[in-house]
Amino acid sequence: MEIVTVALIAVVISSVLYLIFRDSGPKGLPPGPKPWPIVGNLLQLGDKPHSQFAELAQTYGDLFTLRMGTQTVVVASTPSAATEILKTHDRILSGRYVFQSFRVKDHVENSIVWSECNDTWKNLRKVCRTELFTQKMIESQAHVRERKAWEMVEFLKKKEGEEVKIVEVIFGTLVNIFGNLIFSQNIFELGDPSSGSVELKEHLWRMLELGNSTNPADYFPIMGRFDLFGQRKEVAECLQGIYDVWGAMLKERKAAKKARGNEGKNDFVEVLLDSGLNDQQINALLMELFGAGTETSASTIEWAITELTKNPKVTAKIGSELLTVVGHSTVKESDIPNLPYLQAFVKETLRLHPPTPLLLPRRALETCQVLNYTIPKECQIMVNAWAIGRDPKTWSNPLAFSPERFLNSSIDFKGNDFELIPFGGGRRICPGVPLATQFISLIVATLVQNFEWDLPNGMNPKDLNMEEKFGLTLQKEPPLYIVPKSRA
Ligand code: HEM
Numbered sequence: 001m002e003i004v005t006v007a008l009i010a011v012v013i014s015s016v017l018y019l020i021f022r023d024s025g026p027k028g029l030p031p032g033p034k035p036w037p038i039v040g041n042l043l044q045l046g047d048k049p050h051s052q053f054a055e056l057a058q059t060y061g062d063l064f065t066l067r068m069g070t071q072t073v074v075v076a077s078t079p080s081a082a083t084e085i086l087k088t089h090d091r092i093l094s095g096r097y098v099f100q101s102f103r104v105k106d107h108v109e110n111s112i113v114w115s116e117c118n119d120t121w122k123n124l125r126k127v128c129r130t131e132l133f134t135q136k137m138i139e140s141q142a143h144v145r146e147r148k149a150w151e152m153v154e155f156l157k158k159k160e161g162e163e164v165k166i167v168e169v170i171f172g173t174l175v176n177i178f179g180n181l182i183f184s185q186n187i188f189e190l191g192d193p194s195s196g197s198v199e200l201k202e203h204l205w206r207m208l209e210l211g212n213s214t215n216p217a218d219y220f221p222i223m224g225r226f227d228l229f230g231q232r233k234e235v236a237e238c239l240q241g242i243y244d245v246w247g248a249m250l251k252e253r254k255a256a257k258k259a260r261g262n263e264g265k266n267d268f269v270e271v272l273l274d275s276g277l278n279d280q281q282i283n284a285l286l287m288e289l290f291g292a293g294t295e296t297s298a299s300t301i302e303w304a305i306t307e308l309t310k311n312p313k314v315t316a317k318i319g320s321e322l323l324t325v326v327g328h329s330t331v332k333e334s335d336i337p338n339l340p341y342l343q344a345f346v347k348e349t350l351r352l353h354p355p356t357p358l359l360l361p362r363r364a365l366e367t368c369q370v371l372n373y374t375i376p377k378e379c380q381i382m383v384n385a386w387a388i389g390r391d392p393k394t395w396s397n398p399l400a401f402s403p404e405r406f407l408n409s410s411i412d413f414k415g416n417d418f419e420l421i422p423f424g425g426g427r428r429i430c431p432g433v434p435l436a437t438q439f440i441s442l443i444v445a446t447l448v449q450n451f452e453w454d455l456p457n458g459m460n461p462k463d464l465n466m467e468e469k470f471g472l473t474l475q476k477e478p479p480l481y482i483v484p485k486s487r488a
Helices: 003-021 049-060 079-088 119-132 135-140 142-158 166-183 198-212 221-226 231-260 268-273 279-310 312-326 333-338 340-352 385-389 433-450
Strands: 063-068 071-076 368-370 373-375 380-383 451-454 468-470 474-476 481-486
Touching: 049 063, 049 071, 049 385, 049 468, 071 079, 079 368, 079 380, 079 385, 119 268, 119 279, 135 142, 135 433, 142 166, 142 333, 142 433, 142 481, 166 268, 166 279, 166 433, 198 231, 198 279, 231 268, 231 279, 268 279, 279 312, 279 340, 279 433, 279 474, 312 333, 312 340, 312 433, 333 340, 333 433, 340 385, 340 433, 433 451
Parallel strands: 071 380
Antiparallel strands: 063 071, 368 373, 451 481, 468 474
16 A cells, blocks of 8 residues: 555544544643644654653653654653652553564564563563573673674774774674574674575564664554554564574474483573473574664664774773783683773763663553653653763763763662663663673773774764664664774
8 A cells, every 4th residue: 555545544544533532631741842633743853852852851851741643652851750760660660662563473472572571571581680691601601702702803804904884893793692692603704794594684684674663553553453564564574584593493402402411502592491481482582682682782882982983092091901901811701890991981882872762662551650740551651861871960071971980980770870771770671781791891892902993084083973873773873984903
């Protein structure tokens, strides 16, 4: 069906609904800009909702309301409002708003990201907490990440003097880190896009793209059941494609384990086969860990390298800390606890560039009172981590990139300090925090230890474009190109 016809049908249906229900909207909501009939505030929003929401918060306060089509959305923009959402009312506001494209049969029920906080979700979180992301498991897999970081160095050494789109190298490195953590296999060879399982790669890439694409049914859910643009169908096909490839690998691993007893591989599949989860849950969990972990981390590292390029003094401090602590040995994950400036640098990068700037949308399971306003049942809630990280009432000189601000501070992103929430908070806080911080720190340290770099064509670092492109994750636009040079 033509997109114009669909839009017209949506407008007619929504107009009728608007005329019927216009006076019966929820009462006591936080204030917000006046919505237009039918489209609500949609036309007032551009392509950077996180920064527009920050501006709206100046006028309407800590909590404000928007109408996105027929949906009511409340946005929290300060540490105190975030505390209310993620701590005080965490249980009632722990539902997820499931994007229409992802409402695929049998997916939401088995999904750690999209399901309600029910028994299945609790079990999946428990497996993450007690099996996959324990300190013991993370330490035992450190050599895998260190090997991949070193392969990245070898790849970049071959590219000396050439322009490199660094996010592609980082993303490729992370994809292979995940392939090895999960299955003990590379997904493809760096610099050779035709290598590896083409089918698996295409499905994984497409899933990430679909996660970042807009579905009009999220604003007009009445259109949702028809899947007019075929996005849900495509997500279902991609999921099936991934599960077919991974399902076959799982089957092989199960058979090998049965034949040889404990196979001895130290990866997620090995752990999950003993976890009591069924095949569908294992498949869904692996796919979601991959999806949730790769793009967010690649985006963070690209911003980190951008900030290093713009702030040579910061790069020099990381370099000199590395020299003092590690000397001329190759940096390892076990060195990270002894590198406080590097840790402060990662926090500062995530303060200014949280890859999911509005976290993942929550949904009210019941009506509740927040900061003397009424949040109605089924209302969507967004928390603007990007605005909170730049709040001038919380941070001095908030736009300056200064890791020093974290050096003598106990502020961390583990969910207790609501002024720094790149990983969210409360019961749905990102379970990947311990893993993500390890490999982000390792990759940054490995790059600084081994390379200097220029910008292409004598571009000045001061002119680096810091534009942000908002999808599900915050990406740099245009992407950063560097010309690597090995350190002597
Ligand atoms: C820089 C890296 C990362 C950032 C900034 C990040 C951020 C987030 C955020 C903001 C949420 C939503 C939290 C909330 O609703 O309060 C989330 C959820 C999640 N993240 Fe991450 N993440 C990162 C890396 C990872 C990694 C490496 C993994 C796993 C390997 C992972 C797995 C997940 C999962 C499974 C969820 C859903 C949790 C749930 O709904 O219960 N993330 N992440």
